[in-house]
Amino acid sequence: MPYDPSAFPPFAVTVDLVVLTVRRHALCALAVRRGEPPFQGRWALPGGFVRADEDLAQAAARELAEETGLRAHDPAVPAQDNGAHLEQLATYGDPKRDPRMRVVSVAHLALAPDLPAPRAGGDASNARWAPVDELLQQGGYGRDGEPVAPLAFDHAQILADGVERARSKIEYSSLATAFCPTEFTVGELRRVYEAVWGVALDPRNFHRKVTGTPGFLVPTGGTTTRQGGRPAQLFRAGGATLLNPPMLRPEV
Amino acid sequence: MPYDPSAFPPFAVTVDLVVLTVRRHALCALAVRRGEPPFQGRWALPGGFVRADEDLAQAAARELAEETGLRAHDPAVPAQDNGAHLEQLATYGDPKRDPRMRVVSVAHLALAPDLPAPRAGGDASNARWAPVDELLQQGGYGRDGEPVAPLAFDHAQILADGVERARSKIEYSSLATAFCPTEFTVGELRRVYEAVWGVALDPRNFHRKVTGTPGFLVPTGGTTTRQGGRPAQLFRAGGATLLNPPMLRPEV
DNA sequence: GATCATAGTCGTCTGCCTGACGATAAACAC
DNA sequence: GTGTTTATCGTCAGGCAGACGACTATGATC
Numbered sequence A, B: 001m002p003y004d005p006s007a008f009p010p011f012a013v014t015v016d017l018v019v020l021t022v023r024r025h026a027l028c029a030l031a032v033r034r035g036e037p038p039f040q041g042r043w044a045l046p047g048g049f050v051r052a053d054e055d056l057a058q059a060a061a062r063e064l065a066e067e068t069g070l071r072a073h074d075p076a077v078p079a080q081d082n083g084a085h086l087e088q089l090a091t092y093g094d095p096k097r098d099p100r101m102r103v104v105s106v107a108h109l110a111l112a113p114d115l116p117a118p119r120a121g122g123d124a125s126n127a128r129w130a131p132v133d134e135l136l137q138q139g140g141y142g143r144d145g146e147p148v149a150p151l152a153f154d155h156a157q158i159l160a161d162g163v164e165r166a167r168s169k170i171e172y173s174s175l176a177t178a179f180c181p182t183e184f185t186v187g188e189l190r191r192v193y194e195a196v197w198g199v200a201l202d203p204r205n206f207h208r209k210v211t212g213t214p215g216f217l218v219p220t221g222g223t224t225t226r227q228g229g230r231p232a233q234l235f236r237a238g239g240a241t242l243l244n245p246p247m248l249r250p251e252v
Numbered sequence C: 001g002a003t004c005a006t007a008g009t010c011g012t013c014t015g016c017c018t019g020a021c022g023a024t025a026a027a028c029a030c
Numbered sequence D: 001g002t003g004t005t006t007a008t009c010g011t012c013a014g015g016c017a018g019a020c021g022a023c024t025a026t027g028a029t030c
Helices: A056-068 A132-136 A155-172 A175-179 A186-197 A203-212 B056-068 B132-136 B155-172 B174-179 B186-197 B203-212
Strands: A012-023 A026-033 A047-049 A085-092 A103-111 A127-131 A217-224 A232-237 B012-023 B026-033 B047-049 B085-092 B103-111 B127-131 B217-224 B232-237
Touching: A012 A056, A012 A155, A012 A175, A012 A186, A026 A056, A026 A132, A026 A155, A026 A186, A047 A056, A056 A085, A056 A103, A085 A155, A085 B085, A103 A155, A103 A175, A103 B103, A127 A132, A132 A155, A155 A175, A155 A186, A175 A186, A186 A203, A186 A232, B012 B056, B012 B155, B012 B174, B012 B186, B026 B056, B026 B132, B026 B155, B026 B186, B047 B056, B056 B085, B056 B103, B085 B155, B103 B155, B103 B174, B127 B132, B132 B155, B155 B174, B155 B186, B174 B186, B186 B203, B186 B232
Parallel strands: A012 A103, B012 B103
Antiparallel strands: A012 A026, A012 A047, A026 A127, A085 A103, A217 A232, B012 B026, B012 B047, B026 B127, B085 B103, B217 B232
């Protein structure tokens, strides 16, 4: 078939972001309140249109910076920076997912350490970190007893997919360190795993495993007592991205 | 921001397919020859535009059927059919990936058992199964000594990503059975793993492992000697999709 | 300052899984 | 029958994981 611009329908292409962090022992996601229809007043994932001259990853990094101030971690710079991990998640293109027009959304997953309260265009009441359990429960009641409206569009599905990706990916990669500050202790890393998986892990076996996995952690020499108790060694993320052997999620 | 159709640039959205199969002990992908510019005469992955009323998965299933005659496996029908496994792979949206216009391609991965020769619009010379090693080598020479042109667009990258997805996914899921006919032997399944990973596996340990993994294989009661040698039990894929314990790819 | 609570770190033991590999079984080709 | 091919069962040693005991080093409390 020859090139015919009328042969294909036009689409709008957006990026949506699943930004995850661990706060107060709970896996939380960034949610923004919609200011206009459709789904006005409902919570949604942050996102926006891809610009004409922009790559998908660039668009996601730009949206992430606009919403959180985080720089995306540049894979070309393996040195430890405090940029967030950013990767493509999946693409959602149901013809009816946006009632206004045909929109294809390329969802991205970002993992960030605990951050100060978010800002969305300077208005704090329109953006918040919410526990993913709360955002995903359908028609339930939040921690404060108020009824919880489900996320706008198909964002509940996108969030669920992003959470599952994070849960499985920290098993066989060193991604869990993306939830930690530059320097962290073994116990802090363990609490990340516990929050993301929603399980309790044995501190002794966890310590043996992560310190015994080559390339996962490198000691900085310092110690801290910020968690209380006996001083703990501080580590930075090692160069390894794939863990061998992997961290296995406990069954059931 | 209010709704303003001029606020976003229009995109064309396509689906591209990485269709993999195992033929003659080699992992092969479906390639089609381009009939028009750009990249006229070069090999490319099959694909096409997403229609206005079509979901992304529907578009991928339609293209798969057009190119191979395969039905996509419907996840809602867990019963064994001989449809191919189809899943979304990743989305590619570099602004310059198509010189004609801004095209975002949602790549999908399909796994199929060995098939009769492909047809592309009835013309066999314009579609073929090619070993992925051959399609991915840059500027080398094919089995017949002819120089090999790289795939059109960014399809080499897409193919490489699809192959890596398949290689890693058969580790922890029962997806390798998607490369087999409905009934197959342990040896045939082992040759699938060997072809996809490009390694030799110990037949005895492999047999112990797959028959010991609950839900992976269910015996049909029949036997076959189509591989020569002692008759082998026939199996069908069991209901398990996640393997526990996983099949581990040998190191290096 | 003694005691307690908290968290971190090191060891031990047992069972399971894995890789290496010997041995046997059942077909076909000659 | 002999040889070849493939399938299948067994054995053994090493490694890793879960369960859990023991000890250490800090801050909090009395």
